[in-house]
Amino acid sequence: MAITGECFCGSIKYQYDGKLKDGRSCHCSRCRKAFSSQASSYALVEPTEFRWLQGAELLTSFESMPDFGFQFCSRCGSTLCGIHKGQPHGITLGCVNGDPDIDIGYHLFVGSKAKWEVLPTGIISFDGAPPES
Protein backbone atom coordinates (compact mmCIF):
# COMPACT_ATOMS: atom_id res chain seq x y z
CA MET A 1 0.00 0.00 0.00
CA ALA A 2 1.24 3.45 -0.84
CA ILE A 3 2.74 5.58 1.88
CA THR A 4 1.68 9.21 2.02
CA GLY A 5 3.13 12.13 3.89
CA GLU A 6 2.62 15.82 4.26
CA CYS A 7 4.04 18.87 5.97
CA PHE A 8 2.61 20.54 9.08
CA CYS A 9 0.50 23.06 7.14
CA GLY A 10 -0.70 20.46 4.63
CA SER A 11 0.36 22.44 1.54
CA ILE A 12 2.83 19.79 0.39
CA LYS A 13 1.88 16.13 0.02
CA TYR A 14 3.76 13.14 -1.37
CA GLN A 15 3.23 9.49 -2.15
CA TYR A 16 5.73 6.67 -1.99
CA ASP A 17 4.90 3.38 -3.66
CA GLY A 18 7.99 1.41 -2.65
CA LYS A 19 9.14 -0.21 0.58
CA LEU A 20 10.98 2.02 3.02
CA LYS A 21 14.48 0.85 3.95
CA ASP A 22 17.01 1.37 6.70
CA GLY A 23 15.00 3.31 9.28
CA ARG A 24 17.39 5.09 11.60
CA SER A 25 17.66 7.89 14.08
CA CYS A 26 20.77 10.05 14.29
CA HIS A 27 21.49 11.97 17.48
CA CYS A 28 24.36 14.15 16.20
CA SER A 29 24.28 17.92 16.68
CA ARG A 30 23.74 18.53 12.95
CA CYS A 31 20.66 16.30 12.81
CA ARG A 32 19.28 17.90 15.97
CA LYS A 33 19.27 21.25 14.19
CA ALA A 34 18.11 19.94 10.81
CA PHE A 35 15.16 18.14 12.42
CA SER A 36 14.57 20.68 15.24
CA SER A 37 14.43 17.70 17.54
CA GLN A 38 16.48 15.41 19.79
CA ALA A 39 17.35 13.26 16.77
CA SER A 40 16.51 12.56 13.17
CA SER A 41 14.00 9.91 12.13
CA TYR A 42 14.67 8.92 8.58
CA ALA A 43 14.26 6.04 6.12
CA LEU A 44 15.57 5.51 2.62
CA VAL A 45 13.45 5.50 -0.55
CA GLU A 46 13.83 4.36 -4.14
CA PRO A 47 13.77 7.69 -6.01
CA THR A 48 11.69 6.27 -8.86
CA GLU A 49 8.89 5.24 -6.46
CA PHE A 50 8.56 8.68 -4.88
CA ARG A 51 6.42 11.55 -6.19
CA TRP A 52 5.04 14.84 -5.00
CA LEU A 53 1.25 14.95 -5.13
CA GLN A 54 0.76 18.58 -4.26
CA GLY A 55 2.65 21.75 -3.42
CA ALA A 56 6.06 20.85 -4.88
CA GLU A 57 6.44 24.49 -5.93
CA LEU A 58 6.53 25.40 -2.22
CA LEU A 59 9.57 23.21 -1.53
CA THR A 60 12.79 24.87 -0.51
CA SER A 61 16.11 23.03 -0.52
CA PHE A 62 19.13 23.37 1.69
CA GLU A 63 22.29 21.47 0.83
CA SER A 64 24.17 20.85 4.05
CA MET A 65 26.93 18.95 2.26
CA PRO A 66 27.95 18.78 -1.40
CA ASP A 67 25.21 16.85 -3.24
CA PHE A 68 23.22 16.15 -0.06
CA GLY A 69 20.57 18.22 1.62
CA PHE A 70 16.99 18.47 2.77
CA GLN A 71 13.80 19.77 1.26
CA PHE A 72 11.29 21.54 3.44
CA CYS A 73 8.06 23.51 3.22
CA SER A 74 8.63 27.22 2.72
CA ARG A 75 5.35 27.96 4.53
CA CYS A 76 5.51 25.88 7.70
CA GLY A 77 9.12 24.67 7.79
CA SER A 78 8.50 20.91 8.01
CA THR A 79 11.47 18.92 6.70
CA LEU A 80 10.03 16.38 4.27
CA CYS A 81 12.86 14.56 2.57
CA GLY A 82 16.56 14.24 2.04
CA ILE A 83 17.95 14.76 -1.44
CA HIS A 84 21.08 13.36 -3.02
CA LYS A 85 22.21 14.89 -6.31
CA GLY A 86 18.72 16.35 -6.77
CA GLN A 87 16.94 13.00 -6.32
CA PRO A 88 14.85 11.94 -3.31
CA HIS A 89 17.12 9.96 -0.96
CA GLY A 90 14.93 9.37 2.08
CA ILE A 91 11.94 10.70 3.96
CA THR A 92 11.61 12.14 7.42
CA LEU A 93 9.39 9.72 9.33
CA GLY A 94 7.73 12.51 11.31
CA CYS A 95 5.86 13.72 8.21
CA VAL A 96 4.51 10.29 7.25
CA ASN A 97 0.76 9.70 7.66
CA GLY A 98 -0.30 6.51 9.42
CA ASP A 99 1.87 3.42 9.68
CA PRO A 100 4.67 3.26 7.11
CA ASP A 101 5.56 -0.33 8.10
CA ILE A 102 9.12 0.36 9.17
CA ASP A 103 10.85 0.63 12.53
CA ILE A 104 13.77 2.73 13.63
CA GLY A 105 16.29 -0.10 13.38
CA TYR A 106 19.17 1.64 15.11
CA HIS A 107 20.30 4.88 16.71
CA LEU A 108 23.58 6.43 15.66
CA PHE A 109 25.85 9.08 17.14
CA VAL A 110 24.28 8.65 20.56
CA GLY A 111 27.72 9.56 21.91
CA SER A 112 26.99 13.16 20.92
CA LYS A 113 23.34 13.27 21.96
CA ALA A 114 21.96 16.34 23.71
CA LYS A 115 22.54 16.37 27.47
CA TRP A 116 18.80 16.71 27.99
CA GLU A 117 17.84 13.66 25.98
CA VAL A 118 16.99 10.48 27.88
CA LEU A 119 17.46 7.48 25.60
CA PRO A 120 14.86 4.72 25.71
CA THR A 121 16.05 1.32 26.91
CA GLY A 122 16.30 -1.68 24.61
CA ILE A 123 17.43 0.21 21.52
CA ILE A 124 20.29 -0.72 19.20
CA SER A 125 22.69 2.20 19.36
CA PHE A 126 26.16 3.26 18.29
CA ASP A 127 28.31 6.01 19.78
CA GLY A 128 29.19 7.13 16.26
CA ALA A 129 28.48 5.79 12.80
CA PRO A 130 27.25 2.19 12.57
CA PRO A 131 30.11 -0.30 11.98
CA GLU A 132 29.11 -1.18 8.40
CA SER A 133 29.44 2.38 7.07
Ligand SMILES: [Zn+2]
Ligand atom coordinates in the same frame (compact mmCIF):
# COMPACT_ATOMS: atom_id res chain seq x y z
ZN1 LIG B 1 3.86 23.24 5.04
Ligand SMILES: [Zn+2]
Ligand atom coordinates in the same frame (compact mmCIF):
# COMPACT_ATOMS: atom_id res chain seq x y z
ZN1 LIG C 1 23.24 13.09 12.35
